[in-house]
Amino acid sequence: xxxxxxxxxxxxxxxxxxxxxxxxxxxxxxxxxxxxxxxxxxxxxxxxxxxxxxxxxxxxxxxxxxxxxxxxxxxxxxxxxxxxxxxxxxxxxxxxxxxxxxxxxxxxxxxxxxxxxxxxxxxxxxxxxxxxxxxxxxxxxxxxxxxxxxxxxxxxxxxxxxxxxxxxxxxxxxxxxxxxxxxxxxxxxxxxxxxxxxxxxxxxxxxxxxxxxxxxxxxxxxxxxxxxxxxxxxxxxxxxxxxxxxxxxxxxxxxxxxxxxxxxxxxxxxxxxxxxxxxxxxxxxxxxxxxxxxxxxxxxxxxxxxxxxxxxxxxxxxxxxxxxxxxxxxxxxxxxxxxxxxxxxxxxxxxxxxxxxxxxxxxxxxxxxxxxxxxxxxxxxxxxxxxxxxxxxxxxxxxxxxxxxxxxxxxxxxxxxxxxx
Ligand SMILES: C[S@@+](CC[C@H](N)C(=O)[O-])C[C@H]1O[C@@H](n2cnc3c(N)ncnc32)[C@H](O)[C@@H]1O
Numbered sequence: 001x002x003x004x005x006x007x008x009x010x011x012x013x014x015x016x017x018x019x020x021x022x023x024x025x026x027x028x029x030x031x032x033x034x035x036x037x038x039x040x041x042x043x044x045x046x047x048x049x050x051x052x053x054x055x056x057x058x059x060x061x062x063x064x065x066x067x068x069x070x071x072x073x074x075x076x077x078x079x080x081x082x083x084x085x086x087x088x089x090x091x092x093x094x095x096x097x098x099x100x101x102x103x104x105x106x107x108x109x110x111x112x113x114x115x116x117x118x119x120x121x122x123x124x125x126x127x128x129x130x131x132x133x134x135x136x137x138x139x140x141x142x143x144x145x146x147x148x149x150x151x152x153x154x155x156x157x158x159x160x161x162x163x164x165x166x167x168x169x170x171x172x173x174x175x176x177x178x179x180x181x182x183x184x185x186x187x188x189x190x191x192x193x194x195x196x197x198x199x200x201x202x203x204x205x206x207x208x209x210x211x212x213x214x215x216x217x218x219x220x221x222x223x224x225x226x227x228x229x230x231x232x233x234x235x236x237x238x239x240x241x242x243x244x245x246x247x248x249x250x251x252x253x254x255x256x257x258x259x260x261x262x263x264x265x266x267x268x269x270x271x272x273x274x275x276x277x278x279x280x281x282x283x284x285x286x287x288x289x290x291x292x293x294x295x296x297x298x299x300x301x302x303x304x305x306x307x308x309x310x311x312x313x314x315x316x317x318x319x320x321x322x323x324x325x326x327x328x329x330x331x332x333x334x335x336x337x338x339x340x341x342x343x344x345x346x347x348x349x350x351x352x353x354x355x356x357x358x359x360x361x362x363x364x365x366x367x368x369x370x371x372x373x374x375x376x377x378x379x380x381x382x383x384x385x386x387x388x389x390x391x392x393x394x395x396x397x398x399x400x401x402x403x404x405x406x407x408x409x410x411x412x413x414x415x416x417x418x419x420x421x
Pocket of ligand 1: 037040041042067068070087089233234235249250253282283
């Protein structure tokens with residue numbers, strides 16, 4: 001761990017890897033795999049973060065993840081019997097996070113499942129429904145799978161009360177939407193695969209349920225700790241944020257994917273939006289609303305200004321979006337400071353990126369933002385990204401590849417910690 005006193009004296013590139021943060025000691029539970037979610041971080045990060053807090057004599061009664069994604073920290077907090085508050089702007093993320101961090105009686109799950117299957121068999125769908133379907137859904141699905149998904153969604157609503165059990169099954173439904181569509185398998189770009197043979201809806205749902213039921217049995221949650229998860233823009237001034245002892249989070253990456261686009265199938269099917277692009281609004285770094293670039297530039301901190309000015313001549317549009325991202329992250333640092341109790345710790349997992357040869361120093365920028373927000377003890381270390389994410393290249397379709405002609409992605413990331421003393 002390197003303590004940052006003067007930012008100008010820290011060379012972020014040569015910070016050594018700290019193997020403590022590389023791997024966990026226990027196997028990740030199935031519950032973490034009930035739904036795919038890009039940019040999900042490994043579950044052991046939470047355990048390590050709590051260990052770190054303990055070493056620092058911080059008693060963690062309530063933790064928060066301000067970008068809770070699919071609920072990795074939410075679920076781990078529940079397992080550790082710690083109260084949790086999570087926020088994410090993406091309704092698909094919060095659906096998964098809620099489904100993960102609740103406990104279910106196996107017998108009731110099984111009864112609801114059986115009722116869903118029998119309702120499914122009885123529901124008739126007329127041809128006209130496909131003809132009048134949302135054009136975007138017609139683009140992704142053949143008529144048979146569209147109709148079967150519609151039938152399944154209706155069966156879930158018919159067979160379950162409006163409760164956590166319905167949410168569990170809607171989460172199952174959501175995770176079969178990509179395999180049953182023409183979406184190019186494993187691609188992080190919304191792209192049709194004309195040669196794909198989409199999975200059968202009922203079969204996919206049965207397998208998904210079997211896995212989730214097993215995950216529920218395995219996790220066997222008994223904790224009474226409270227979990228609150230809100231679907232909100234963290235930077236919305238009207239958002240009521242709690243006071244917590246610790247924040248464990250990973251912010252969205254700057255030159256990364258548009259989350260709203262990636263989750264469009266779930267957003268459309270679950271009626272979160274008529275047009276999934278609406279959901280881009282408010283995302284960190286999103287240029288969806290009007291912003292005066294020239295005027296706002298003045299608010300950028302030193303690291304932010306340096307990066308944006310390196311981009312501005314040749315890549316004006318990129319410079320605008322990176323600037324917006326940095327400005328938003330400066331706000332995020334302030335929000336974190338105000339959410340923490342005295343002595344509290346905020347821990348961020350954040351990677352640097354590169355755009356056409358220009359390094360985007362996200363970690364350094366956030367460290368400076370934390371300092372400017374009042375955090376008085378800032379430390380940093382680095383970890384290696386394991387599993388498949390280790391492959392540092394992506395091909396044209398956004399899939400991981402070992403081919404060095406692909407686009408380089410980060411294979412290391414920083415653990416940046418700020419303490420409010
Ligand atoms: C790197 S991901 C977090 C992944 C998470 N750690 C997990 O394991 O699933 C960042 C998240 O930030 C969310 N996000 C982006 N802008 C946001 C905003 N303004 N307010 C709240 N959440 C936002 C995205 O929807 C995304 O889920």
